[in-house]
Amino acid sequence: MRSVTGRRFDWPDLLFGLFLIAVAAGTFAATWRLAGGTAADMGPGYMPRAIALALLGFGLFFTGRGLVRSYAGIERVQLRPILGVGASVGVFALLIESAGLAAAAFAAIVIAAVASRESRFFEVILFGLFVTAAAVLLFVKALALPVAIWPW
Amino acid sequence: MELFDNLLLGLSTALQLNNLVYCLIGVVIGTAIGVLPGIGPIPTVALLLPFTFGLEPASALIMLAGIFYGAQYGGSTTAILVNVPGETSSVVTCLDGHEMAKQGRAGPALAIAAISSFFAGTVATVVIAVLSLPLAALALKFTAVEYFSLLVLGLFAAVILAHGSVAKSLAMVFLGLLIGTVGIDVNSGIARMTFGVPALADGLDFVPVAMGMFGLAEIIANLERPEVRQVVSQKLRDLIPSRADLKAAFPAMLRGTFIGSALGVLPGGGAALPPFTAYALEKKLAKDPSRFGKGAIEGVAGPEAANNAGAQTSFIPLLTLGIPANALMALMIGALMMQGIQPGPQVMTEQPELVWGVIASMWTGNLMLLIINLPLVGLWVSMLKIPYRLLFPAIVLFCCIGTYGISNSAFNVWLMLGCAVVGYFFIKVGVEPAPLLLGLVLGPQLEENFRRAMQLSDGDPSVFLTRPISAVLLGVVAVMLLAMLSPAVLKTRKQALAE
Numbered sequence: 333m334r335s336v337t338g339r340r341f342d343w344p345d346l347l348f349g350l351f352l353i354a355v356a357a358g359t360f361a362a363t364w365r366l367a368g369g370t371a372a373d374m375g376p377g378y379m380p381r382a383i384a385l386a387l388l389g390f391g392l393f394f395t396g397r398g399l400v401r402s403y404a405g406i407e408r409v410q411l412r413p414i415l416g417v418g419a420s421v422g423v424f425a426l427l428i429e430s431a432g433l434a435a436a437a438f439a440a441i442v443i444a445a446v447a448s449r450e451s452r453f454f455e456v457i458l459f460g461l462f463v464t465a466a467a468v469l470l471f472v473k474a475l476a477l478p479v480a481i482w483p484w
Numbered sequence: 485m486e487l488f489d490n491l492l493l494g495l496s497t498a499l500q501l502n503n504l505v506y507c508l509i510g511v512v513i514g515t516a517i518g519v520l521p522g523i524g525p526i527p528t529v530a531l532l533l534p535f536t537f538g539l540e541p542a543s544a545l546i547m548l549a550g551i552f553y554g555a556q557y558g559g560s561t562t563a564i565l566v567n568v569p570g571e572t573s574s575v576v577t578c579l580d581g582h583e584m585a586k587q588g589r590a591g592p593a594l595a596i597a598a599i600s601s602f603f604a605g606t607v608a609t610v611v612i613a614v615l616s617l618p619l620a621a622l623a624l625k626f627t628a629v630e631y632f633s634l635l636v637l638g639l640f641a642a643v644i645l646a647h648g649s650v651a652k653s654l655a656m657v658f659l660g661l662l663i664g665t666v667g668i669d670v671n672s673g674i675a676r677m678t679f680g681v682p683a684l685a686d687g688l689d690f691v692p693v694a695m696g697m698f699g700l701a702e703i704i705a706n707l708e709r710p711e712v713r714q715v716v717s718q719k720l721r722d723l724i725p726s727r728a729d730l731k732a733a734f735p736a737m738l739r740g741t742f743i744g745s746a747l748g749v750l751p752g753g754g755a756a757l758p759p760f761t762a763y764a765l766e767k768k769l770a771k772d773p774s775r776f777g778k779g780a781i782e783g784v785a786g787p788e789a790a791n792n793a794g795a796q797t798s799f800i801p802l803l804t805l806g807i808p809a810n811a812l813m814a815l816m817i818g819a820l821m822m823q824g825i826q827p828g829p830q831v832m833t834e835q836p837e838l839v840w841g842v843i844a845s846m847w848t849g850n851l852m853l854l855i856i857n858l859p860l861v862g863l864w865v866s867m868l869k870i871p872y873r874l875l876f877p878a879i880v881l882f883c884c885i886g887t888y889g890i891s892n893s894a895f896n897v898w899l900m901l902g903c904a905v906v907g908y909f910f911i912k913v914g915v916e917p918a919p920l921l922l923g924l925v926l927g928p929q930l931e932e933n934f935r936r937a938m939q940l941s942d943g944d945p946s947v948f949l950t951r952p953i954s955a956v957l958l959g960v961v962a963v964m965l966l967a968m969l970s971p972a973v974l975k976t977r978k979q980a981l982a983e
Contacts, residue, residue: 344913351909352655359662362677372943376669376676379931383662390655406912413707414908417700417880418901424884425897437881444877448707451873463878467885475535477889 346398352391359384416447494840514554527699580783604789605850623829660923696903733785740786744793758794759787
């Protein structure tokens with residue numbers, strides 16, 4: 333902990349509050365055209381807007397509390413894990429339908445491994461081949477998941 | 485005796501060869517993920533859900549239940565040998581269990597943990613069987629009004645008894661309720677908040693949400709911390725505890741079972757809260773409390789019995805009332821719905837072989853676990869030698885395949901990715917994602933019952949207070965909320981959860 337002077341705000345509270353306000357605002361924007369109806373005969377927009385109102389209340393509360401409270405920080409965000417895992421999942425989603433399970437699985441393993449600093453190149457390649465083979469056997473052969481194994 | 489008839493019916497289901505096999509698969513997977521830190525029962529159950537679709541409903545539930553209570557056994561192995569809780573419910577087992585291992589008594593510690601779990605599991609099965617009938621009979625009298633109040637009670641209790649800030653957990657419940665409304669409105673047929681995405685018309689699937697927030701976000705956060713895993717290496721020969729050990733552990737086992745069974749039934753119960761309470765009680769009752777934290781065998785027996793009993797009795801609200809006590813039970817509801825079974829009190833009368841089969845399978849499952857965990861403990865220890873750098877890419881891949889497998893849509897994989905990012909944000913700002921999952925699963929039920937109740941009463945909200953059962957349920961909610969606001973309760977809750 334560095335010295336507290338000059339540093340303000342409870343950041344976890346503040347950010348969570350702002351997040352809730354954004355979600356509530358988004359909900360109002362997405363449902364303003366839906367009929368609200370009355371309590372006895374609710375329209376499709378009634379519940380979403382009622383819940384969004386509650387979220388707005390929570391959001392304002394946490395934002396306010398975050399502004400008033402003394403400093404509390406957030407653990408530093410490291411980019412490598414989130415980008416590695418994110419890219420791995422994204423590439424899988426892109427490849428699974430066009431290139432088949434084998435290619436998508438291998439790519440996902442190798443890219444995910446980038447997320448960790450401890451990964452070693454040859455180990456990952458070998459392990460990737462092994463897990464890909466296991467996944468194909470388990471999901472396609474044993475559990476009968478209807479997905480192509482190869483792109484052709 | 486109706487109770488025995490029911491148990492016999494259940495045993496006849498549970499002892500069918502295929503159900504025994506699914507039970508075994510469930511408890512083996514459960515032990516494995518329990519032993520491995522970094523992957524818990526929630527993403528595992530979510531991952532396997534799509535593949536239970538082709539099974540009989542009873543087989544599917546037996547297997548998924550086995551994963552949950554199996555994980556409680558496995559978690560203690562890691563806690564004792566590595567001082568890292570394999571599951572949150574085995575956090576307290578680290579305190580004395582690992583200390584025993586360091587003193588060269590890993591064998592007795594493991595054995596007492598397994599025996600306590602087995603004992604508690606067996607007793608909890610009886611508790612479930614005894615409590616289920618009257619509760620289900622009561623619940624059959626419920627209308628939409630009572631149901632709504634019950635769901636509200638369940639959600640609030642889950643929030644209050646869980647870890648972390650109550651206000652934040654409540655906000656998360658509402659967030660879950662909100663994303664539960666996404667999709668086509670049942671009454672009017674109008675699409676709500678689907679943003680023109682056809683895949684959202686049926687609503688957000690909770691499997692990608694659960695896997696993103698619990699599986700992937702957890703991995704991302706784990707990767708930011710350097711790995712520490714030192715297995716206490718010693719020959720695990722003396723697995724059989726001495727007479728003195730057993731004598732010291734038995735009363736703790738009994739008390740732990742009782743606490744676990746009681747806390748597990750409550751909405752919001754489960755495997756996480758009971759061990760803390762049991763540990764605190766043992767420490768208070770001990771003649772020499774200073775032994776705790778230095779390898780007291782009661783400190784292993786009590787909490788281990790409590791977490792297993794709690795894990796099992798948390799099935800009671802699910803099986804009798806159709807409301808989940810915790811996020812994992814919410815997934816079980818999902819499993820039921822995928823099988824075309826509407827969860828609720830009617831399940832007990834309409835599908836007795838399913839409900840009693842699941843209950844009876846807990847006996848067979850616990851017996852299997854005792855065998856899997858004691859003589860074969862060396863196998864699980866060797867699994868701990870797989871480094872995390874290899875484990876996590878495989879988990880990421882399995883999450884992808886599992887999510888894709890729900891409805892063969894790449895959209896769900898993208899959705900999981902989005903939820904992973906949001907889940908990572910939640911971890912960073914210190915908010916528990918479990919209440920969100922509860923809200924998401926209960927949201928549609930809550931809305932439907934609320935709407936129906938309001939139609940019945942012509943839009944008069946006082947109906948929730950004029951009906952006696954509903955008024956009592958909401959009264960309990962009010963008392964709990966008021967109690968939360970009182971500083972004295974707030975302080976003891978903080979202490980209880982911090983210990």
